Amino acid sequence: MRSIVVTGGSGKAGKAVVRDLVEAGYRVVNVDVAATRDPDAPDLIADLTDLGQTWEVLKSADAVVHLAAVPAPNILPDGETFRINTLSTYNVFSVAVELGLEKVVWASSETLLGIPFERHDPSYAPLDEQAPPWPEFHYALAKLMGEVLADQFARWSGIPFVSLRYSNVMDEADYARFPGFWDKPLVRAWNLWGYVDARDVARCTRLALEGTTTGHEVFLVAADDSCMTTPSADLMADVYPDVEYRANGRGEFETLLSIDKAKRILGYVPAHSWRDYVDA
Secondary structure (H helix, E strand, O other), X not given: OOEEEEEOOOOHXXXXXXXXXXXXXXEEEEEEOOOOOOOOOOEEEOOOOOHHHHHHHHOOOOEEEXXXXXXXXXXXXXXXXXXXXXXXXXXXXXXXXXXXXXXXXXXXOHHHHOOOOOOOOOOOEOEOOOOOOOOOOHHHHHHHHHHHHHHHHHHHHOOOEEEEEEOOEEOHHHHXXXXXXXXXXXXXXXXXXXXXXXXXXXXXXXXXXHXXXXXXXXXXXXXXXXXXXXXXXXXXXXXXXXXXEOOOOOOOOEOOEOXXXXXXXHOOOOOOOHHHOOOO
16 A cells, blocks of 8 residues: 545645655655645646545545545524535445555544534543434534445455544644633533644544554544543533543543543554643
């Protein structure tokens, strides 16, 4: 597996993924609706909702990392977000199977866990991959459809599919905003105070590509800690007092989006924390 197509490689996570794969020695092509003009990773402008264009961009690849999507709700009308994200994912998955690619890794979302917890509280914390999927808006619903597609395409083809439920992706410049959260825990309670550094997203994505998983596997991908200076147990007691808190002994600021499965199976260990860049 030497030639990797990264769809959506012009976004925050995508740029980090492309950079990491290039540095690891892979031949990388970025497929997006916007060019980065990275000399180490050629750009192809393509509309992945078009099956023919999807075939053209994947026909020389060994594997695909599918990150392309309308990146959040409320950017486009709900139906258009659902259409674009679901159809592009279907096209990438179906063409990957037709071409017999070695692996499909794609960006699912933490939002499948019920985030932003407006209708109900989390089932428990830290949340993990066993929590029931509760998509609360069309963006999240499209991600759930992607995971259902991955289940079936992996079953039909025997090609490994990996769904990575990235938490809120941050780069180093974003950490300057974190002090504004510390006295207002409700501001970031919507995703249990989770985040992940784009560089850790990139490394985990490469580990998913290189790993020996079979079938369809789902992994949460977050930092090892929360974005807060208040201990995680105190945050849960104050904001979600009726939610079962299952402390796992990983420190007083432990992530409330469990990454134990990614650590165990992929060998993912986050290397970056906002605490390395901002004085608390």
